[in-house]
Amino acid sequence: MGNPLKEFLFFSRGERRGILVLIAGIVLLFLSGYFYTLLHDRRELSEEEKREQTAALREYDGFIRSVHRPARTPLHDKGQYAAHPEEVAVPVPFDPNRADSITLRRAGLPAWIARNILRYRSKGGRFRKTENFRKVYGLTEEQYRTLAPYIYFTAEDSVRETASLYRLPQAGKDSIYKYPAGTVLDLNRADTAELKRIPGIGSGTARLIAGYRQRLGGFYRIEQLQDIHLDYQRLQEWFTVAPSEVRRINLNRTGTERLRHHPYINFYQAKAFTEYRKKRGKLHSLKPFALYEEFTEADLERIGHYVCFE
Known part of the structure; x- marks a missing residue:
């Protein structure tokens, strides 16, 4: 008995020719597509086609940028992550006499106003008190009111202001009375007028403390004054803190x-x-x-x- 598989796969001469012709046709069909693409790519594009191609590439690049957001950057000193790239700027404490352009931008100031401040300082200009900041060119009154509570001055920049305030009332002069040693205030309840009566605290520092206290919801310990670059050890004898006053x-x-x-x-x-x-x-x-x-x-x-x- 013959092999049925051999009989099934047996082709006559004419059938073999037909199969070869079919294979050759398929190969030519694929090659024609390749050569057409190759020749089409070498053809110089018209101005309209170039514009369409440029627009398509621009749209694609925009899509890729929207998908690949900047990675979160660890803040090594706190173990946290940087702010979201699209979040609205939230004012942060800053010294207008020392802050760089990045700090000024983080405080919520536009880049051109930050440049005005740096230019003013480069020419020898100094901010002696918070009210001086109102005169920055381009700064609106609303921006000033928003940033005023976050402005502070380092010790050497605020010596004049502190010296002028650290005195007893004198007849016929407008002065601020300072509390005597041994006075203790509740850090969560003292208003700016009371804070200014603490030796070493001026108007700008008082507003800075009150503004940060508002954002926090209250202090639960005196050491938190470090968050706004204040020396809590020098101030701790003047304050007490009641954690129960914190807003949760x-x-x-x-x-x-x-x-x-x-x-x-x-x-x-x-x-x-x-x-x-x-x-x-x-x-x-x-x-x-x-x-x-x-x-x-x-x-x-x-x-x-x-x-x-x-």
Whole structure:
């Protein structure tokens, strides 16, 4: 009995020719496409085609840039991440006599106003008190009122202001009375008028303390004055702190925008809180976030003083 597979695969001479012709036709079809593309690419494009190609490449580049956002940059001293690239500038404490252009931009000033300040300083100009900052060319009154609480002066820049304030009232002169040694104020309740009566604290520093206290929701310890570059050791004899005065943020009701404006919570941490709440429900503590790369142990410790879970 013959092999049925051999009989099935047997082709006559005419059939073999037909198969070869079919294969040759398929090869020629593929090669023709290749040669057409090669010749078409070598053809010089018209002006209209060049414009269309340029527009398409520009649109593609824009899409790629929108997909590849800048990576988060760790802040080595705090173990946190840099602010979100698109978030609105939030004022930060700064010394107008020493701040560089980056610090001035972070404070919320436009680049051209920052350049005006640097140019003024390069010509020998100095800011002696907070009110002088109002005269910066291009600065609006609204911008000045927003930034005034965050302006401070280092010791050598504020000697004149401090010396002029550190005196007892004199007849016929407008002066500020300073508290005697042994006076103690509640750091969370003292207004700017009371703060200015502490020896060594002028108008700018008083506004800086009050402004930062408002953003925090209150101080829970005197050492927090370091956050705004103040020497807490020199001031601690004048203040007491009541942690019960701190205003807390409800993590189960507050949105990302409100959370990220707290000085101790950055954008990525605020996002972690709200995303966790959406996926797993009501929060009861900060313990789950100990495993998140966005938080360090120090972050969770200080944030814990400002949040609640009602």
